[in-house]
Amino acid sequence: MKKSLKTVERRVTAQLVVSHAYTLPLCVRLRYEPTDPYVVHAVFFADCDEPVEWILGRDLLADGLTGPAGYADVRIWSAAGRGDQSICIALGSSAGTVLLEVPVQDITSFLQYTEALVPRGTESGCIDWDAELAHLLSQG
Numbered sequence: 001m002k003k004s005l006k007t008v009e010r011r012v013t014a015q016l017v018v019s020h021a022y023t024l025p026l027c028v029r030l031r032y033e034p035t036d037p038y039v040v041h042a043v044f045f046a047d048c049d050e051p052v053e054w055i056l057g058r059d060l061l062a063d064g065l066t067g068p069a070g071y072a073d074v075r076i077w078s079a080a081g082r083g084d085q086s087i088c089i090a091l092g093s094s095a096g097t098v099l100l101e102v103p104v105q106d107i108t109s110f111l112q113y114t115e116a117l118v119p120r121g122t123e124s125g126c127i128d129w130d131a132e133l134a135h136l137l138s139q140g
Contacts, residue, residue, distance in 0.1 A: 008032040008113045012106040016046075017088075017099040026100065032058065032114040037123035040114070054091055059120065062111055064089070065104060 009031045015023035027045040040061060044052045056074060063069035064076025064087055073093065079086035079101050086101045118126055 006033065006035075008110065008117060010106065010110045010113075012102060012110075014044075014089075015086075015101040017101060023101065028100075028102070030110050032110075032117070034118050034126045035128075037118045037126040040110075058111070058114060058123075061107060062120070065108060065111075 009029060012028050012030065014026045014028050016026045017023050029043040029045070031041040031043070032039075033041075038058060040056045040058050042054045042056055044054070046052065054074075060070050060074060060076065068075070068077040070076050073091065075088075075090045077088050079088050085104055087104055087107065089100045089102060091098050091100070
């Protein structure tokens with residue numbers, strides 16, 4: 001785990017669920033930046049030219065540790081038959097849906113580091129609202 005005042009990063013090995021009997025290991029890099037305090041960037045490294053990045057709500061990940069969370073494109077729930085050792089994360093797009101199993105301990109420790117940096121409920125204090133407003137107005 002790498003922690004600095006600017007980012008928290010952790011590499012985890014997830015299992016890409018291909019079928020009930022077959023999974024493939026998949027390297028995932030989780031990254032949290034206090035300047036974008038509500039989200040976690042998840043970069044998936046597979047056998048392709050470019051890694052794939054998804055942006056997940058930090059609260060969604062935390063809520064998924066205690067029960068089913070999310071809907072539509074991102075859903076998280078406890079992996080059946082694995083006790084509290086793994087969670088399932090389903091990521092959907094127009095191209096299809098992938099199902100991942102990720103160790104609960106990896107997500108839990110990652111979130112503990114992010115919450116030590118920016119406690120839940122205090123995220124809005126990390127945003128430069130003037131800069132965000134200026135950016136939005138310049139897009140007009």
